[in-house]
Every structure is written in C-alpha cells, then in structure tokens.
Amino acid sequence: MPSGVNQAIIAIWVTIGLSVISALINRLLGELSVEKFIIYILLCALFCIFPYKLAKGSNPTRWIYTILIVSSILLMLGGVGTDMPKLDMIVSIVVLPIEVFAIFRLFQSEASSWFYK
Structure with a gap:
C-alpha cells in the first residue's frame, strides 16, 4: 500500500474518531436525544467500512x-x-481540511496506480 493511501486512511480514522467524540459530548450535554445519538453512532460505524x-x-x-x-x-x-449543535459545526470545520487531505492523497498518481492494480 502506498504511503499516501495509508495517510488517507489514518486521516479518515481521525475524522471518524472526532465525530464519535463530538457525539458523545453532545449526548452528555443534552444536545442530542438518545435516538439521534444512536443514529449518529450507527452512521459513524457505517463510515468505518471506508478505511477498511x-x-x-x-x-x-x-x-x-x-x-x-x-x-x-x-x-x-x-x-x-445550520441547526446542528455548535460542537458539531466546529468539528465539521476542523475535519474539513483533513477530509480534503485524505481525498487528495487517495487520488495522487501513486495511489491511483495502486487502486487500478
């Protein structure tokens, strides 16, 4: 696996981790109902398929x-x-450059060659 793909995978795990932490904090602060929290965590779990x-x-x-x-x-x-909890908005802004970095690394020539092997 090219190092760029490995870096992208690590970046994706970081974004998933930050999202889970945000959901936990929002649940503890009462910003998320139990139902929304469960849906949020299930979506994060679904996103774990991507790095794998x-x-x-x-x-x-x-x-x-x-x-x-x-x-x-x-x-x-x-x-x-715009109606999402403030912490979610902050996390979304923080993970944005991480996600752009991951996509950039996934589409570099070395990575593209590896994906088309």
Whole structure:
C-alpha cells in the first residue's frame, strides 16, 4: 500500500474518531436525544467500512467516499445543518481540511496506480 493511501486512511480514522467524540459530548450535554445519538453512532460505524475497504484497494470505495465527502461539503456551504449543535459545526470545520487531505492523497498518481492494480 502506498504511503499516501495509508495517510488517507489514518486521516479518515481521525475524522471518524472526532465525530464519535463530538457525539458523545453532545449526548452528555443534552444536545442530542438518545435516538439521534444512536443514529449518529450507527452512521459513524457505517463510515468505518471506508478505511477498511480502502486498505483492501477498493477503487469504488475511493470514489464513493469522495462523492459523499464532496456532497457533504456542498451541503454545508449551502446552509444545510445550520441547526446542528455548535460542537458539531466546529468539528465539521476542523475535519474539513483533513477530509480534503485524505481525498487528495487517495487520488495522487501513486495511489491511483495502486487502486487500478
């Protein structure tokens, strides 16, 4: 596995970890109901598939991850989610450059060659 792909996978794990920590804090502060918290954690668990499949060299996973992240960035810029808890908004802003870095590393020539092996 190229080092860029490994760095992207680590970056994705960091974003997932920050999201889980944010959800836990929001739940403890009463910002999230139990139902929303469970849905949030299940979505984070679902996102754990991405680093696993990327480590296996799945090119479709690389594209799906990119589409999801770009879509979420566009939705944020469009104002969707303005009612989310402040901590979630801060975490979203913090993870944005990490996610852009991960996508950048996943599409460098060395990584692209590896995904198309």
